Amino acid sequence: MQPAHSGPNPPARPSLVWFREDLRIDDHPALAAAAQAGQVCAVYILEEGADLGRPLGGALKWWLHHSLTSLQANLAEHGIELILLRGDTRQLIPTLAKSLGAESVHWNRRYYAWSRPVDAAIKADLTGMGVQVGTHKAYVLTEPWEIKTGSGGNFKVFTPFFRAAQSSCDAWAELAAPTPPLTGCSGAAVSSEKLEDWDLLPIAPDWSGGLSQTWQPGEVGAHKRLKRFIDKALLGYGDGRNIPSKPATSFLSPHLHFGEISIRRVWNAARAAMRANPALQADGQVFLSELGWREFSTQLIYHYEDFPQESWKEAFRSFPWKNDSSALRAWQRGQTGYPIVDAGMRQLWKTGWMHNRVRMIVASFLVKHLLQDWRAGEAWFWDTLVDADVANNAAGWQWVAGCGADAAPYFRIFNPMSQGEKFDPDGNYVRTWVPELAKLPNKYLHRPFEAPTEILRLSGVHLGRTYPLPIVNHEKGRKQALDALASLKQTHSGDLV
Ligand SMILES: Cc1cc2nc3c(=O)[nH]c(=O)nc-3n(C[C@H](O)[C@H](O)[C@H](O)COP(=O)(O)OP(=O)(O)OC[C@H]3O[C@@H](n4cnc5c(N)ncnc54)[C@H](O)[C@@H]3O)c2cc1C
Structure with missing residues (x-):
């Protein structure tokens, strides 16, 4: 009788990693699990x-193209x-x-209302085919279902959420480990x-120069x-993070969004720096809490599926918004006549951030x-x-609109x-992004419409020609907003603040 194992070994079956918002090799739980298996x-x-999610915006598409190019190169170095x-x-x-004859498929979890049933359906299909499925925590430090109030509910206020979450964040972050050696599979089938055929990059016009820079x-x-x-920036982050002209924040948001760096690495790096230098304690804690806001937002969309498209406070669903396309357009183009608003909108247009x-x-200005x-x-x-x-x-x-969980009240x-x-006292931010106002003295830089004619002339500013007059008077705009809130209060006794 032939012993069962006498023939040549059957070829090892590979594991498939489905990359999504985790375009990296380092500290990638799904990749590590697959590599462990072979x-x-x-x-x-x-x-x-x-039903497969919101189509990507233009800036996201640009980023995705370059991020995939980078991931392709990184994986190729490992023969994948x-x-x-x-x-x-x-x-x-x-x-x-x-087609690949995969033994298992691994991915890191996502939390969108649309993606959860899709992932569940794929998992069920694969399992039915006899393919093992591994899903992993990677995008967040705390799964949306892990942190609960004392009575088992979901947190609606950030501070108690983060107080409860922080020790779990520490515990999970410590698990970050190097990915085992990688061996590629033959994907010949x-x-x-x-990538070029996906047309992710803008062509006519190509507006991406500022993004590339x-x-x-x-x-x-x-x-x-x-x-x-x-x-360079963690020390002093607590105050520096409010000054837009300074590079005092991490600029990690797109990298975190696309998962090019793991949240564990970021958390651990801050924690290690805080341990090594006690002077970083206070600033480090502020930074950790910003990462905590990211956790908080993720659990909001998980528990409240409408959150991305509906006001969370129900009363705001009948707020008397105006539909003014020319005001919206002036805001989008940085032509509102309010220098700090216009500077921000132009920074966004040029740099994607x-x-x-x-x-x-x-x-706040828009809403x-x-x-x-x-x-x-x-x-x-x-x-x-x-x-x-x-x-x-x-x-x-x-x-900002006052309608979210733990939101700033609308009347503020x-x-x-x-x-x-207050936040751009020397005007460096406005001068960078609204250069036509650069010669105005600081006193009038944030309110050019109050500058005497002679100062405007000497600064080369012609209001209404080289720079717009305010599209709405501040006091009038403020009153309109408060009136709108008051009208809502008359019809809703619910939670407005
Ligand atoms: C109206 C509005 C829209 C926003 N839209 C986005 C968005 O689409 N994507 C996005 O990542 N952030 C968004 N934010 C939050 C915040 O402005 C950015 O995360 C931050 O400016 C990114 O810069 P940074 O990486 O240098 O931040 P840092 O100050 O260095 O913070 C570190 C990381 O913490 C997270 N973080 C910081 N602040 C917040 C916050 N308030 N909420 C959630 N996570 C936060 C981000 O992942 C960020 O990269 C928005 C804020 C407002 C007021």
Whole structure:
């Protein structure tokens, strides 16, 4: 009788890693699990289908192109081809697993309302085919279901959430470990699409020059940003993070959004620096709490599926927004006549990023002074931000509009002049992004419409010609916003503040 093992060994079956918002090799739980099992095949799918998520904005597409280029090169160094496919993942992943003869498929989890049923359906299909599935925590430090209130509910207020989450963040972050040695699989049975054919880069016109000058998408760029931040900006971050003219923040948001660096690496780097230098304690804690806001936003979209597109406070669903396309357009183009607002909107257009303080100011201006629906602003950010993120973007807008969880009350209306004077006192930020005002003295830089005619003339500013007059008077805009809130209060006794 032939012994069962006498023949040649059957070829080892590979594991397939499905890359999504985790375009890196370092500290990648799905990749590490696949590598542990043996040969690794890798795929990225450009998801296309009405129920397969929100189409990417222009800046996200630009980033994705470069990030995939970088990941392809990194994987190739390990002999792994990144297979590129486009279409419906529900068909493509099982078909690919079959063609490759994969023993298992691994991916890192996502938390969108649309993606959860899709992932569950794919998992069920694969399991039915006898393919093992591994799903992993990677995008966050705390899974949305891990942190609960004392009574088992979901947190709606950030501070107690983060107090409860911080020790779990520490515990999970410590697990970051090097990926085991990688061995590629033979993907010969599958032909990859070409990245160039995806048309992710803008051509006519090509508006991406400012993005290329500002960013280095990919893992190397992400780690450089982290190192620069820890070495040069963590000390003083607590105050510095409010001054838009200073490079006092980490600029990690697009890298974190695309998963080019793991949140564990970022958290651990800050923690290690804080341990090594006690003078970093206070600033480090502020930075950790910003990472905590990212966790908080993710758990909001997980628990409240409508959160990305509906006001979280129900009363705000009948807010009397105005639909004024010319006001919206002036805001989008940085032509409102309020220098700090215009500077922020132009920084966004040129670089795909805007400083957090200025995001709050421009958002407040849109939803309060101009009474435009927060979703119009959110959509513009979605198209223009390189870090556009379903959770953080909606949470940011709803926070400013007063309709989100733990939001700033709607009646708190930023004064764009005094915000500019407080956070850009020497005018460096406005002078960089609104150069036509550069010669104005600081006294009038944030309120050019109050400058005497002679000063305007000497500064080469012709209001209404070289720089717009305010599209809305501040006091009038403020009153309109408060009146709108008062009208809502008459019809809703619910939670408005
Ligand atoms: C109206 C509005 C819209 C926003 N849209 C987005 C968005 O689409 N994508 C996005 O990543 N952030 C968004 N934010 C949050 C914040 O402005 C950016 O994360 C931050 O400016 C990114 O710069 P940084 O990486 O230098 O931040 P740092 O200050 O260095 O913070 C480190 C990291 O913490 C996270 N973080 C910081 N602040 C917040 C916050 N308020 N909420 C959630 N996470 C935060 C980000 O991942 C960030 O990279 C928005 C804020 C507002 C007010």
